[in-house]
Amino acid sequence: MGRASSTRRAFLGSSALAGAAWTACQSPAPDSEPAPVAGSLGAPVRRYGERSPFEKGVRGVRSTQTPEAASSRTPLDETFGIITPSALHFERHHAGVPQIDPTNHELLIHGLVERPMAFSLDDLKRLPSVSRVHFVECSGNSGGEWSPAGAPSVALSHGLASCSEWTGVPLRVLLDEVGVQPGAGWLLAEGADACLMQRSVTLEKAMEDGLVAYGQNGEAIRPEQGYPLRLILPGWEGNTNVKWLRRIKLTVGPQYVKDETSKYTELMEDGTAWIFTFEMDAKSVITRPSGGHTIPSPGFVEISGLAWSGRGKITRAELSTDGGQTWSDAELQEPVYSRAFTRFRLPWRWDGSEAVLLSRCHDESGYVQPSRAHLIEERGTKSAYHCNRIKGWRVAADGSVTSAEA
């Protein structure tokens, strides 16, 4: 006992900065002064934590007749760093969130394999695992940015993207276990939701960095994110990261299922459509300050935002505070992970006059985030998905922030 309390005193003494706040919640040690302010007892320990009731950030949900086939958006301006809290990870479901008992759930791998096999959660958790930080982004994210006006807030403009640390078994391990037959070039991944959501993806990607994930941000994947098992294909459009994963079939070619033909394809002006547009192009957005915010007074404001690319690491984020006339390199938060949110920051002193804030990112493949005009020159205005144009925020003289016309 004596030893324990002396250890605690030593710890308190060594963290002078935290000391004031820390001592307020501790019963005083016998040899210390009474606390400078009288306090009442706080809440007791609890088994599963919740955030402070003063924090109000929630996912954005639009009213719809079919909330089971809908989306909710991450309030990116309410998140810090690069990890999205699991409870705020965006959702896109096509037939609701199934409730799955993991003891009754298996992953079947069959088709062009030597040995069709089924893996239970217990099997999967015994196999070699990896944890990796990756974004998942719906390819419909930023769809409103095809218009010159753009969406009024960062949740509405970019909130169909989130970033987590995912833990699971490399898909390559499982494919080696079942033995892929020569001639297999694709695989069909299927979820256990009511519509048995399916997508065809290439065997090459599966072997390169596909992950059969059961963990998200240190705990089991949330039901909305695919509990107990989902596919993670780093950098590929969200819909291919099949949730509630229950079956993988090795095939020669793609199956041309509904969600890779009638949806998640990009229509060009001539009426043809791009199909199997898997990689998410590099994108960035300023999250603070952003639409809906008000800067209370002129003076120092840190500009902060997120950049990500489906083709690897973000290498550079440039910011402009004058609508693109001049640009400055923002600082990238280390470490920078491949195919993950990358936080950028730039100190700024707002002089109280109107300003237009823009961000533009580069990735390690050499790709540079395009302007709206540049994107439309390449793809027209009908493709709906995969809009990654530069987004601007206008700061008015009264400090209010709105979407800047592009």
Added chain:
Amino acid sequence: MRKLRIHKGLALALLAAQALAAQTYGLGRPVTAEEAKRADVTIGPEGRELPDGRGTAINGAQVYEVRCKECHGEGGVGGDQAALIGKPEQLRESPPIKTVGSFWPHATTLFDYTRRAMPFEEPGTLTADQIYAVTAYVLHLNGIIEESFELNRETLPGVQMPNRDGFVRDPRGTSAKP
């Protein structure tokens, strides 16, 4: 004869040993071909996996009336959910009209998606005959097949969709520039 049997046994044992050796971890449950087939609801564009059954647009109209019309509208248009009828020319309109008739490249996909995911609130409740019939009805409304044309596992894969050649592989490549 006896010697031959031993050789066969040896060969089988060797094959089994090779198969085992290829597994590194020995975890997971072997699944028989029959079990895998039961779980396999995939229907590819060639339609090899299509089930037995048949239907025409004539019986499909009744299925549509009861199970589809509420969301997809009278005659496949005007409902709260996706319109089903259209022509590829409409892909060039603003906004483009993307429907089964104007956009979908394979008829098999309509059968597969209806079987897996429709009706929205009760997926998996239509029989194979009902799915062939309602597929025929939607294709007929699009002017793709005759009203009396029977869809079954032999005929459905042969149905040519108007926008069959409308898709091109992602031309961005892995090092696309803006």
